[in-house]
Amino acid sequence: MHIKSPGVGTDSLSKAQKEFNRLTKRIARLEKEVIDFREAATAMRQRVQNEYRPLQARHNDARAALVRQLDQAFETYKLTKGEKNKITDLIGQCIDLLERGHENLQPIIDKHAPPLSEEEEAEADKATSEMMKQLFTIQYGIEFDPDVDVSTQAKFMAYVDEKMAEREAEYEQQEAQAAERRTRRKKSPKQQAAEEQKQAEEKNITKAVRTLYMDLVKHLHPDLEPDEAEKLRKTELLKQVTTAYQANELLTLLRLQLELQRIDQSHLENLAESQLKYYNKLLKEQTRELDEALLAEQQDWSAFTGKPYYFTPTPVAMELDYQHQKSGLDYKIKQLEAEVLAFGHDPAALKAFLKTHKIPKAGTGPLIFGR
Template sequence: MAKKAVALKSQLVHIKALGAGNSALSKAQREFNRLTKRIAQAEKDVTAYRAAATLMRQRVQNEYRPLQARHNAARADLVRQLDHAHDHYKLTKGERHKIVDMIGSACYDLLERGHPELQPIMDKHAPPLTAQEEAEADREISEAMKALFSERFGIDFDPAVDVSTQAKFQAYVAQQMAQQQDRQAQEEAQATERRAKRKKSPKQQAAEDQKQAEEKNITKSVRALYMDLVKALHPDREPDEAEKLRKTELLKQVTTAYQANELLTLLRLQLELQRIDQSHLENLAEDQLRYYNKLLKEQARELDEALYQEQMDWSGFTGKPYFFTSTPAAMEYDYQSQFQLINLKIRSLEAEVLAFGHDPAALKMFLKTYRIPKPGVGPLFG
């Protein structure tokens, strides 16, 4: 949906009932009021969410990223302390095995998070794989990826094709996906051609003619509003320089709204500029209201999609499902929870490093509670 260049006033576009309650309004008038109210709320929701997401990104950068760096620094200190304890404390074979697992599994990501100096420690406790082990690991990964792409995308892997490396695998998948897309495009083109050749029944033809006529009338209705506003706002006829600039900006907004089929925006401007009044809305013909309501439904749908896209963008930023942070309030709650959690982790890690460095018994007590994850569970992040 097109973004507006200039903020509008909160102009109410609403058909008032002449009698008591909504019963005095026709069905189309009630639908018009419902849609304009829904659009007004959706516009507020999109604007509020977009502003909250922008502010939250700034807070993450300025407040949370430094905490992440401090958290990783505390984890790096823990690795150094565990390495020292492994070599110098009197520990059992099982306790040393747990330390090796913690360093290799729970903290391997630190090398890519600003602590490459830990590489010698990692190599000491988790020596590089042999050529045979690497080949076996590559084979297992390749088989797992084959199964995944076969299930999700229906790709058949030819046993004779070499997909042993990541580059070869990606090239083969890309080729198969391209062939699938070509086949689908051909099938769609053939189906479209068959539908075009198929003779329509009188009922189908009448429905299609009616649809085309309605679309034509909708286009005329929006264009009529647009042309009326263009005449009223044409800056070349304005002698006052300040007023000329104002009208120029408003005209840009009118053009943007017209190109996006934003009927409600055009009606708001007409009311704001006194091109129409309340009686004009109340006396709209039923046919005209029907055309307006179709456009308003489309505008409401586009706003819903715009809000969903904002939520998905934030979901991509956080890595959480969009429904976890579907409102600015939920976004703030999630941020505060993460902020408190990482502070708690930092304090706990710093206390552990201090305790383990002065009291081997504290480390032994900690190792008693540590359980080595079973194969397949995945990495344990400290």
């Protein structure tokens, strides 16, 4: 869809015609980007399932083998107290394996992570509760009553739900009051004129799209077609026309008109400026909707990968990130398998490995041992 200039360059085109060309070009590009990204994400999800998930399972198997080897070395090798402490720390960092198909590691995990005393458990629960309070205060603005009992997760969430419900009710009440004030407020003549103009423009836009729609419906009506094959073709086209009309997709209706020879290039070039104005408003809205659709696809992929949506904004970036993740995981697996083999036969290799490990200081948070 393009309005051609009758002269050289684009100087002979009006401002509205140039805007029409710019918008139709952008819509065509966005439509392709949305389809390409959606198809690439669908294919990539399948590849992750078929290729990457098995690698993750192999990686966890290798980590589990290393845990067993470290535990065996702890019991059989002549190690210093510091080296044993490092092994205990490394094994503790693999606690996530219990939820990844390696429940049989529980005795080893328990042996190297003895249960906390009642006092330590109470202190840990208190610290967790305080941290959660701060988090919800910062993120949601919830103020916690100093006397409220949030000692368990159920009590904590019940209190949060109560506060959120109170805030929601307060917000709805404020909105209702604001709406009532707006209703009572008398519009100025200028505001009234602007509102009437907006309503008139919306009516004209709707009329412009409906005119295109009715022309195509009359041309494609299957009941008037005696040939069965042509009747099926027209029925399918009519579905496309109806879908485009319901979605206010002006460009799709114009394309169909061109394809069905209901209009020609000269028709586009001779569109009245007032009609182009309404067309351009619709095209801008379609552009906005396509921008939102592309962002939604990118955010869906972001939710799948756990990375910001702008990290993989295109199928090419998606592919590069996947290859990087896959090759990195493959390298880790080979490294772990080599270490398990070496540590099982050579205490010196284990000691050299432990020498490079630093036990995190208290307060730095848990680390996942994903070597």
